[in-house]
Amino acid sequence: MKSLFKLTLTFLVFAVLTFSCQDEEVIIENPSEEEVIQPGSSLSNLMRMTVTNDGAQDNLLDNSSCTEIVLPVTITISETTITINSLDDLWMVAELLNNPAGNDGIEFTFPITVTFGNYTQIVIENQDQLNSIVEECLTEPEVIECVDFVYPISFSIYNTDFQVIDTVQINSDEELYVFLDDLDAANEGAVLASLNFPVTLVYANGNTQEVNSNQELETAINQAETDCNNEGCQEEQVGYYLTDCFWTITSVGDEVGTLSNYYLYFNEDGTVTVHDGFTTVALPGLNWQVEGTTTGVYLFMSDADTYLDAVNGDWLVTSCGAEMLVLQKDTDAEVVELVLEKNCTTDESPFSCFSNTTVTACDYDADGVTTFELETLVLGNVLCDYDFTPSFHVSHADAEAAMNALPFPNSYQNTSNPETIYLRIESNSGAFQVFEINLVAEPCATDCSEADVDGFLQTCAWNIVNYNGSNDLIDFEFNFDDNQVLTVTGMGATYTGGWSTSQSANGGVEVVFDNVAGPSIQAINGSWIVIDCQPHRLEMVMGDNHMVMEQQNCYSSDELYTIATECRWEVYSYINDQGSDVTSDYDGILYSFFENGFVVAENGITIGYGGLTAENTATEQLVVLLHLYNSVSGIGNYYTVESLSSEEIVLSSFGDAELIFHRTCNSTNQDGDTAQIKTWLYEGNWEITYSSMDSADNTSDYANVTFDFQQGTNLIGSDGSSTANMHYEVLRDEAGNLRMVIDYLGIFPYWQMDDDWYITEVNNQRIELHYINDDANDESVIVFEKI
Missing domain, CATH: 2.40.128.280 (Lipocalin)
Incomplete structure (x- = not known):
């Protein structure tokens, strides 16, 4: 783009000099100094700073305001690899670096491309090259960040006689930067330019301003530079910050500190858990949602109880960070400001680790009653940084009163289907919260049909990886034939039995094993109900017995x-x-x-x-x-x-x-020489013009035989009546010798060529091979020449 504008301006100067005597000149009045964009003027510099490529906006990546990384780019931080597709993704980088595991810094997947302030680009091949460029950035480019031109804009171009010789349209920051740069470089003012008004500016908050003169433009850019603040957080950032920890209300409107005893925890399900720090009990909460709009990022809060009614409303995020959020909402009377501060240490509450949930268990006999392992199903997958005391109760009242806790929650049998029980979570401070646990007993029938199970079992071999909690039978290999013969191999012996499948009464699939007589393995005899069905895994039950079979790996x-x-x-x-x-x-x-x-x-x-x-x-x-x-x-x-x-x-x-x-992959037997030899071999058919075997000349064995060296290590030999399909490879051995391996043990005479040969002489017309690495040795030799 820069060279294009230089060419345009050079042409314009040429046009001024060449056509100054034209018959029909368009003469205009001398434009005033205020109308001309003077090279090096305050306005010219302000415009240039406005459109200079802002390398500071990705400093989190390259730590340099002189360069901007061209996105997308893939980076690794402490073994976590992510792709940054836009500047909106930089919050992920910040969070990874703030994690203690992120101390190792950022590793780029090279090559990457960087753009300088003047929009020139270079490709960076490694970290050392990037470090050098960053170290060379001694002076940060001056950039005005939060105001932009609305394109297109245009300039009128004059010669020194103040004739209008062209109008140039500008469509982007880069084009405007290059235009101003080339205007400054024009020969001692030989080309003058004035901006065609009106021009519209757009600010970071989305507001626009129309200007109609150089003076108005200069004033507007100066004011934008004075008022310029960093752009607000992105929608994802605000959501991440809010769900990271507890927040306290520092102030809302004119009220400072009156609500600071309330701790808000923004749950990912869109609810807010509220705790009164004075009483350490949970209070009725509210709902929240973050949404990015054209005018900014909003935090919507609703359904707050009377005690927190002041936080209800649509709040515009005006300033945000990991530790503090400043928000505003418009009311009929005034603009109200809300300040939230993060508080991760005041109340180490475990409640955010839990939510109302539904758990299911397999109902083996389809009567709606089964055993629920509540501690395993509900608590087993919970990862929580705070201490808590759990208890399960059959009523909400018992849970609130901490009475009649289930004594054996891991063997609870439901009394109705579905059934709701209650989980009480109590923190070290004595605060508690009650969660609903919905229990559903589901029939054990699977989505698989009898035909599905048949197909799975007859594909590859299977092993029993779990029999009543033990893997003692894992060394037995099961092969299911399509004639319902089961072959079991293991422990140095082979056993045969029978197998069959059928549709069970509750719609599931039953697998029957019979006449399996080997020691230990005979325990599988009987009728098993399939309760979990996958192409590579079957889970089955028979009474109180439980068995999991997994398919061995099958590859093509x-x-x-x-x-x-x-x-x-x-x-x-x-x-x-x-x-x-x-x-x-x-x-x-x-x-x-x-x-x-x-x-x-x-x-x-x-x-x-x-x-x-x-x-x-x-x-x-x-x-x-x-x-x-x-x-x-x-x-x-x-x-x-x-x-x-x-x-x-x-x-x-x-x-x-x-x-x-x-x-x-850290070594190779290929190089430029081997590649060149293969290229020569591919370029036509060859014949053997000399051959010796055990020092005896046997060239005549290959009379009328042609050889076609193909890509993919295939070598075809043919005498017109018969063909031999051989293999070959050209390589350089570890001692640096060029070698040709020919593999064939079939018909005469081609089996005589089978060996690992030394290449002693080679060009595009002739290749000489010796069994002994000595071109003077005639014990076993083959000479190929191109036909």
């Missing part, structure tokens, strides 16, 4: 290859079929997996290779065959994929072997 081959082909992998743990930990045998070996099933394993200059094939069984378990050659072959086996994530792959064999790979 696509998921496996997608994860495995990211970076390289190392053996984190390997327990072989004999139960021995042989992890150390594979230290330092890095494995590369490819989408076509090719595998390369590197350890120094030793390279092993092979394949990884994957297939889902009838029960959707993913089974893989890992086969490798050379010194890494020991981990080759059939495995089941037990766990799959971006950082870890866990495999278990059908014996007792367990193989765990961890991802490592």
Whole structure:
């Protein structure tokens, strides 16, 4: 934008010099000094300060008034990562930094872009670069924050003969800044400009003012600078502050201190809990809501009892902070001011931790009566910073009087359905509050159908993770065949039995196990009612018995290859079929997996290779065959994929072997040379012009054979009548040697190429491979040349 205006003004000067003798000149009277925007004048400087990019508004992020971070930007504060999409989100940053855990400061996710006061931008790649820019900010730019121009505005452009030569329209702060900057830089006043009035200004509070001359504009901007206060809090900030702690009423109107004994707690459900500090008892409360409008942020309070009637109304937030809020409301007679101050220490009340609530429990026999574990259901999930004493009562009167508390609340049986009981919470000061607890006994029938349960059970294998509170049966693996045969494997043995499903009388699903005869596992025989049904988890009851079954992980081959082909992998743990930990045998070996099933394993200059094939069984378990050659072959086996994530792959064999790979992305076997060689290989077909095997020339074996090196490590060999699908990879080993691995053990003659070769000579037309890293050694050699 800046270069555009420079070009425009330069052109205008050129036009003045070139066309000064035009026949039809538009002559106007010499504009007065008050009408011209003089470079470096007070008005010019005030206008520039008004439209200078305000780097101070995000100082919480970069601690610099010279720069503004271009949003959105992602930051991390003490392991909490958030994205700041606008300046309205900065309150979240403030709260994270105010938390004791936020002492580590802000970590940016680079690169980021910053804008300077003159609207130029640069990209910052790291923290050191950002620190340097912040340290260079020795003088903060002068910015007038709370007044803006209403665009568009326009300027008339004159030459030194006071001819009107153009009208320039301005549409933004940035355009106006660049225009003023270029006007100052014009050749010794060769171009003059005057602002076309009227011009409208808008203030931070939403009010507008129309000005009609340079003098009026200068006065208005000066007054705005004098009256300028920081913009008020955002709606989210006010809500966050109010719900953070207790607040006291410092003053309302002319009354100072008369209501200061009342402590207000703004609950997130829109109610306010009020405590009288003198009597330490809860009083009738009121309702509240915060809403942002075009004229500001309002706190609406209503339904306050007579003792707090003065706080009812629509209050405009005129000043706000974490410790104090100043509000105003208009009445017929006057403007009333309300001042609230935070008070987190006067009354450490636990009441904000609780609310009226409904809890449900499973009604196994659908008779409307069941047992409620009240302490677990109501109190178990409560996180409260204040001490309290709870008690449960069957009537509100008993709760208020602290009488007849339930002696065993964790085994309470309801007497009606639904039923309301009462929770009394008492603070250390003796104040209390009573909450309603609505009890509902629900039938245990689930939303799943019999067909759903059948489908879940026949997908993958299952384990019993909980049987009457114990995981003793977790080592047994259950496979449900579609012919209702149940196969149970575990403890070194395999058992068979039967299983079936049916619709129960109350609309739920029953699962029946029969003829399961193994020790311990025979306890599952019988008819179980499904009370919680999810695709990977089934919870069931049979009389007083309770059982939870969970599905083992099921993955697809696509998921496996997608994860495995990211970076390289190392053996984190390997327990072989004999139960021995042989992890150390594979230290330092890095494995590369490819989408076509090719595998390369590197350890120094030793390279092993092979394949990884994957297939889902009838029960959707993913089974893989890992086969490798050379010194890494020991981990080759059939495995089941037990766990799959971006950082870890866990495999278990059908014996007792367990193989765990961890991802490592801090090294690579690729560089510019390997990339260039692959590019050459892709660019056409190749042929073998020389080959020796065991020092014997066997070039003729490859007569009429062409080779197509494809992307994705596929290598196709063809003699016109037969085709061989091979794998290959070009890499640089840990000793710095260029290598080519060719994997194939199929038909003649291609199996002769199977090896980890050294690349001894290469260009875009010819590649020479040696089994021994010596270009003079003729023991085993292959020379490819482009056709």
